Amino acid sequence: MSKEAKSSYFDLPALDVSVAFPQATPASVFPKCTSDYYQLDDLLTSEERAIRLKVRECMEKEIAPIMTKYWEKAEFPFEVIPKLGALHISGGTIKGYGCPGLSVTGSAIALAEIARVDASCSTFILVHSSLAMLTIDVIVLNNDIQLLIHRFSFNNRTIGIRNAKEKYLPPLAELSSISCWGLTEPDYGSDASALRTTATKVEGGWILEGQKRWIGNSTFADVLVIFARNTATNQINGFIVQKDAPGLQSTKIENKIGLRMVQNGDILFKKVFVPDEDRLPGVNSFKDTSKVLAVSRVMVAWMPIGIAMGVYDMCHRYLKERKQFRAPLAAFQLNQQKLVQMLGNIQAMLLVGWRLCKLYESGKMTPGQASLGKSWNTLRARETVSLGRELLGGNGILADFLVAKAFCDLEPIYTFEGTYDINTLVTGREITGLPSFKPAPLRPQSRL
Template identity: 70%
Template sequence: MLDFLWQGYGCPGLSILSHALVGAEIARVDASCCTFALVHSSLCMSTIGMLGNEEQKQKYLPSLARFDTIGCWALTEPAYGSDASSLNTTAVKVEGGWLLNGQKRWIGNATFADIVVVFARNTQTNQINGFIVKKGTPGYRATKIENKIGLRIVQNGDIIMKDVFIPDEDRLTGINSFQDTNKVLAVSRIMVAWLPIGVCMGVYDICYRYLQERKQFGAPLAALQINQEKLVRMLGNIQAMFLLGWKLCKMYESGKMTPGQASLCKAWNTLRARETVALGRELLGGNGILSDFLVAKAFCDIEPIYTYEGTYDINTLVTGREITGIASIKPSASGKIKGFTASQK
């Protein structure tokens, strides 16, 4: 359970379902604002709360909970996205701490975050460890990625680290392998699965009002049968997405949620969201491509949501491995693809 995030350390004490509902309502207005908050809370704060020691929780979580400090989470690298466990960033043990060297990419909030949770490979153990890097640390540099088509408010960044010294007290002692990192990813996918629900609710709101107000052929657009069918399909998708998200939260609260179930919800909800926002764009006709009506913005915003926190394809493979017991494919050293079992992972 993520009690640390909703109880104590200055946090309000909400359940994960309440937290998800708040996120969906923010996304209903703006997906970028919701993404900013999720990077800050569901990734950065969750990692410190789940995998940090008591001293680290007391030191960092209260100010993060108040938004006095902003956090981000750096796992993905230029060469390793879906295959994040193969990351190249290194952590070398030195007297009193660690030296980090490497690059990260697509890191939300990176350009202005006060603290960054960075994942690096321990050169002594070859395992993934986690570190808290403070803004302004010598050797750390973050630059904004330009020309995104979606989530444009979110400042995704490229991070370069050259001999960045991290004191021992800022090594997250609960991260000793990539399996520890997966504990955070599984939970954050719950929250990300609710983000497209909020986006689609916002699109539905706009389309409903638009069809009632705009007239063609002497009647409101809402009077056309084909428009009613599209509106009903949008509403059906939203309700199905909501119920799947609700079930996932209840499974988590009862301790029965699995990574495959979290991946299924994230993959399926974002797939349905793509269909829903596309229907909304159609309903607005030419106005559907204008950012003034916000449906076009949502149409673009859903694309990065479909991809981040595990692409649709990767999440389906996570779930497929769980239900069959067989991992689908693994590249060999020669570059050829061969089948392999879960025990060979």
């Protein structure tokens, strides 16, 4: 074969998966939902059910056909932002300023429905809405982790809070402006309270110096919510940084195996000036940051629910379509046992997530409960997607059939917003009263 013929041979495009493997329908045509076995809808309000159906329809029709292409290229599908904006879910529970004012349950359900089809899109919304926007909304929380309503007064502090909300929240709510949330640093992930990025007070504002890593949306965000250590007080403060601020640099982290559509970035701050009005008055210590994370962990606990539901739905359809030994795969006992195990996991995850929302809405949720919900649900989802990968055989490693993509996407979710281990330690500290985050001090070695 000549060099030209070889080149032509290798340049041939791959067959469309529906042609190459006609025995099963790919995820570009998303399966109907068959995973709500214990009828969660009965526990939802009519508004929450409507949100669920609205988001589901958008994801199945608009996102499912294109997600594999963008995931493979590790690019974000900017074309879907207007479609996600039209759902009017950005801002979640925030009331006013163009935000939807959803119930916690409604916001969680919406996030799960996005994750059911694509975990990267759900992460995009999580970062933008449940982290950055909630922080800008100046979350003030009491010991029960319940949102308090800001009472309007005429002091400068309250006027500044209101002005910041009016300036930033409306465009963020309609997704005409995009935000990110920067806490993690190269040297400080789980130990985020030890962060080194600094904020130094100067005339008219602050100077930020330092570095952040793994910040989702940061390569294209218009608004960056950044946490830095106040050099005067040594406390963690919050700031809003504009994308075009001099001295700001954000670059994409390459070569990820999961959440490939999410644009995680490394951020460098070199004498970045932030005006006084963009200092967030609701963040005055790491405790304030931890409370924001506790709220977002309610949302994160629902992402693995959505991922697991999508995997089950795909496997349920695939096993009825795909035939071996002159029978559909769904007819074999081992496959049915795995399907039922997956289904049982999902029902338990759903009930944990629903109860977590109810605890939050009643003002009873604790940080330990939020951490347990996130860690336990990601663990069960990990088992569920692993079983799904087995059920699809060779097609279980193809993103075209969703399961391989979900398998990879779940791994960073198992780790972000507190690793599985750190979240269990948060719960462990709460139930025992004994913190175990730091190892015992090393004893001096004896000379004997």
